[in-house]
Amino acid sequence: MTHVPAIHDRIGRDAGAPGGGRGARGRSLALVGGCEAPAAASAVVAIVGAGPGDPNLLTLRAVQLLQAADVVVYDRLVGPGILAYAGPAAERIYVGKARGDDPRLQDGINELLVRLARQGKRVVRLKGGDPLVFGRGGEERAHLERAGVTVEVVPGITAATGCGASAGIPLTLRGVAQAVTLVTGHGEDGEPDLDWAALARLGHTLVVYMGLAKAEVIAGKLIGHGLHPGTPSAIVENGTLPSERVLTGRLDELGRMVRAHRVTGPALIVIGEVVRQAHEVLADERPAMALAV
Ligand SMILES: C[S@@+](CC[C@H](N)C(=O)[O-])C[C@H]1O[C@@H](n2cnc3c(N)ncnc32)[C@H](O)[C@@H]1O
Known part of the structure; x- marks a missing residue:
C-alpha cells in the first residue's frame, strides 16, 4: 500500500462534531425504525450522498447507514447537522479537499477506505450532494x-x-427549457474546458458547479458563442441551508455579482430563461423578470 504523507495533514478526527466523541454508542435506531446494520464480516463501504446541505434532504438509506456506521469518512461540504445522524461512537474522519490541494490526497482517501473496510468496519464514505455528480464517487468505487x-x-x-427547489428555479420548464446540462467550471488545468457552442444554444438550462472563480470567463465564452448577454442568470450560494442566498441578474453581470456580493460559495450558477421563476431576489439586484432579452 502506497504511503501518502500529505494525507495526514488533511485527515483528522472531528471530535467536535455533534454526536461525536468516543463514548458509548448511544443513538438508537429509533429515528428510522426497523433498519438493520449491515454485516461487518466482509469488507464493505457505502458511498453515500449527503445532499446539498439541509439534513432533511438525506435519504432514508443514508440515515440507516449513518446510524449503523463504525466510521464515517466525510467531505468538506458535509455539515454537522448531517454528521449528527451517525451514532455517537462512530469515528468521524474528515478528508475534505479544497481547490488546489495536492491531487495525491485522493489516493490517500482511496487507501484509507480500503484499510478501514479490511478491518471489518462498517464504513460510510459521506459526500456532499450525489456521490456520482462531480463527487469522484466513481473513482472511489472503482478503486475499492x-x-x-x-x-x-x-x-x-x-x-x-x-438549489433549484430551494430557489424556486425549475431546471426544465415546458415551452421554456427542454434540456438541462450540468457542467463544472473547473477544468483539469483549472480553466473550464467546455463545448461552448453547444452550451450557448437556446431552450436549455445550464447549471455550473464550481464556477464562481471563473464566472466572468464562463459568461464571456457563452456570449461569444451567441448567448444573449441579458440571459437571466442566478447564483445560489449555500443552497438549502439557512444561509442560502439567491442572486439574480443578467449573464453579462455574473462576474460583478460574485464580486459585489462577496460570494464565496459553495455556489451554483444557473443560466437560462428558467431563472425568471426564481422567487428570491436581493433588493439591490434588478428583478430577473425585468431583464430585456
Ligand atoms: C465537488 S462539487 C460536489 C457536488 C456534489 N457531489 C453534488 O452532487 O452536489 C462541489 C460544488 O457543488 C456545488 N454545491 C454543493 N453544495 C452546494 C450548495 N449547498 N449550494 C450551492 N452549490 C453547492 C458548488 O458549486 C460546489 O463548488
Whole structure:
C-alpha cells in the first residue's frame, strides 16, 4: 500500500462534531425504525450522498447507514447537522479537499477506505450532494472494487436539484427549457474546458458547479458563442441551508455579482430563461423578470 504523507495533514478526527466523541454508542435506531446494520464480516463501504446541505434532504438509506456506521469518512461540504445522524461512537474522519490541494490526497482517501473496510468496519464514505455528480464517487468505487471491497452507492440530492427547489428555479420548464446540462467550471488545468457552442444554444438550462472563480470567463465564452448577454442568470450560494442566498441578474453581470456580493460559495450558477421563476431576489439586484432579452 502506497504511503501518502500529505494525507495526514488533511485527515483528522472531528471530535467536535455533534454526536461525536468516543463514548458509548448511544443513538438508537429509533429515528428510522426497523433498519438493520449491515454485516461487518466482509469488507464493505457505502458511498453515500449527503445532499446539498439541509439534513432533511438525506435519504432514508443514508440515515440507516449513518446510524449503523463504525466510521464515517466525510467531505468538506458535509455539515454537522448531517454528521449528527451517525451514532455517537462512530469515528468521524474528515478528508475534505479544497481547490488546489495536492491531487495525491485522493489516493490517500482511496487507501484509507480500503484499510478501514479490511478491518471489518462498517464504513460510510459521506459526500456532499450525489456521490456520482462531480463527487469522484466513481473513482472511489472503482478503486475499492479493484481492492476486492464490496461497494454500495447511495444517491443523494445533487446541488442542482436541491438549489433549484430551494430557489424556486425549475431546471426544465415546458415551452421554456427542454434540456438541462450540468457542467463544472473547473477544468483539469483549472480553466473550464467546455463545448461552448453547444452550451450557448437556446431552450436549455445550464447549471455550473464550481464556477464562481471563473464566472466572468464562463459568461464571456457563452456570449461569444451567441448567448444573449441579458440571459437571466442566478447564483445560489449555500443552497438549502439557512444561509442560502439567491442572486439574480443578467449573464453579462455574473462576474460583478460574485464580486459585489462577496460570494464565496459553495455556489451554483444557473443560466437560462428558467431563472425568471426564481422567487428570491436581493433588493439591490434588478428583478430577473425585468431583464430585456
Ligand atoms: C465537488 S462539487 C460536489 C457536488 C456534489 N457531489 C453534488 O452532487 O452536489 C462541489 C460544488 O457543488 C456545488 N454545491 C454543493 N453544495 C452546494 C450548495 N449547498 N449550494 C450551492 N452549490 C453547492 C458548488 O458549486 C460546489 O463548488
